[in-house]
Amino acid sequence: xxAGLTATDMSVRPWQQDMFDAIKELDIKQVxxxxxxxxxxxxxxxxxxxxxxxxxxxxxAEGMGLAAGAWLGGDRSVILMQSSGVGNCAxxxxxxxxxxxxxxxxxxxxxxxxxxxxxxxxxxxxxxxLLELMGTRIFRVDREEDAADTVRGAGRFAFDGNLSAAVxxxxxxxGSKDWNK
Amino acid sequence: xxEQALNRRDVVKTILADRGDALVVTGLGSxxxxxxxxxxSDRNFYLWGAMGSAAVMGLGLATAQPDSQVIxxxxxxxxxxxxxxxxxxxxxxxxxxxxxxxxxxxYGETGMQQSxxxxxxxxxxxxxxxxxxxxxxxxxxxxxxxxxxxxxxxxETCFVTVKVASTDPGKALPTTDGVEIKNRFRRAVLGTI
Numbered sequence: 001x002x003a004g005l006t007a008t009d010m011s012v013r014p015w016q017q018d019m020f021d022a023i024k025e026l027d028i029k030q031v032x033x034x035x036x037x038x039x040x041x042x043x044x045x046x047x048x049x050x051x052x053x054x055x056x057x058x059x060x061a062e063g064m065g066l067a068a069g070a071w072l073g074g075d076r077s078v079i080l081m082q083s084s085g086v087g088n089c090a091x092x093x094x095x096x097x098x099x100x101x102x103x104x105x106x107x108x109x110x111x112x113x114x115x116x117x118x119x120x121x122x123x124x125x126x127x128x129x130l131l132e133l134m135g136t137r138i139f140r141v142d143r144e145e146d147a148a149d150t151v152r153g154a155g156r157f158a159f160d161g162n163l164s165a166a167v168x169x170x171x172x173x174x175g176s177k178d179w180n181k
Numbered sequence: 182x183x184e185q186a187l188n189r190r191d192v193v194k195t196i197l198a199d200r201g202d203a204l205v206v207t208g209l210g211s212x213x214x215x216x217x218x219x220x221x222s223d224r225n226f227y228l229w230g231a232m233g234s235a236a237v238m239g240l241g242l243a244t245a246q247p248d249s250q251v252i253x254x255x256x257x258x259x260x261x262x263x264x265x266x267x268x269x270x271x272x273x274x275x276x277x278x279x280x281x282x283x284x285x286x287x288y289g290e291t292g293m294q295q296s297x298x299x300x301x302x303x304x305x306x307x308x309x310x311x312x313x314x315x316x317x318x319x320x321x322x323x324x325x326x327x328x329x330x331x332x333x334x335x336x337e338t339c340f341v342t343v344k345v346a347s348t349d350p351g352k353a354l355p356t357t358d359g360v361e362i363k364n365r366f367r368r369a370v371l372g373t374i
Contacts, residue, residue, distance in 0.1 A: 030244055053230060053244045055273055057237075058265030065234035065266070066241040069206070073245025074364065074371045095231035099359030 016041040018148035026056050026155040029075040032066040036082035038108035038174035060085030064092035068101045075111040079105045083127040093134040096164045113172040136164040186346035189283045193219045210236035210290040218353035223369035227355045232262030240270050243278035257298045261300025271311030279332045279339040285347040307338035313346040315339040
């Protein structure tokens with residue numbers, strides 16, 4: 001079990017470093033994100049890497065357009081979001097399926113384990129099914145040591161296959177949000 | 182709207198006459214028909230769905246191809262659905278991105294219902310409020326002629342609303358095969374699919 005997450009935690013956990021390294025190994029050039037505490041270390045590393053062009057997005061659905069535009073111009077991208085944002089993506093995912101754009105998403109799960117905020121529960125329950133209904137393959141990660149390899153594998157699936165892939169990072173692995181800090 | 186409101190297809194003809202090697206992304210509906218009718222090219226990406234995605238596709242493309250001019254041509258309804266993407270673009274502001282909204286103040290494909298720009302919504306004000314500085318409201322031919330060079334050779338992110346008549350110039354339909362549209366575009370730009 002991971003320690004509680006706080007919004008001000010500036011540490012980088014080994015799995016986060018490994019996952020960032022996997023993103024770089026995949027030759028990804030653009031990153032779009034709507035933040036989550038579980039992504040914050042990777043987001044900081046992305047911003048610090050001058051070879052990556054990073055966009056903070058106002059809505060997760062922008063990630064599909066961003067990834068499609070990037071690919072049209074020859075860039076690979078990764079889209080980071082939390083499970084609550086998956087619901088925003090449904091119609092935009094039709095762009096990915098109809099054109100067979102490669103799409104790599106890394107999604108932190110909220111509302112599935114030791115979640116204080118019950119408003120996260122419905123999208124947590126719906127996330128895998130919604131993504132699959134809209135043509136995205138799910139790659140779930142429950143153990144820290146699997147995170148980077150799963151991102152590599154999902155990236156190969158997306159970029160070699162012109163397909164849509166979502167890596168779901170379990171809330172238990174990330175650590176639930178600590179509401180006392 | 183004035184009696185002499187611009188015709189949307191004439192506007193697209195004026196803008197794209199000097200497009201050169203510009204890469205064009207079109208918003209679904211009338212904007213796609215306009216660009217396909219006037220300036221068909223492998224360097225066009227025609228959206229048939231994913232309403233609200235045109236501008237942010239332009240961001241990803243302009244970022245990947247910094248030496249190419251990217252022009253997004255879309256409608257007021259499509260821009261409104263992706264309105265948050267103007268905030269995202271306002272953070273990055275790629276200098277090679279122009280966004281042109283053909284604003285007929287209506288949802289043209291669904292029965293010409295009034296859109297928000299028929300009322301108090303100003304897309305140029307929204308673009309300005311998101312930090313985009315080269316912003317223009319075009320309401321006549323002279324204003325259009327003046328802004329076309331900036332659209333085709335932007336020096337900073339450029340946002341233009343062109344008020345156009347809410348008349349239907351008829352459909353001109355590119356292929357609906359998204360893979361074909363994508364592969365043609367990538368072959369033209371990158372030399373590979």
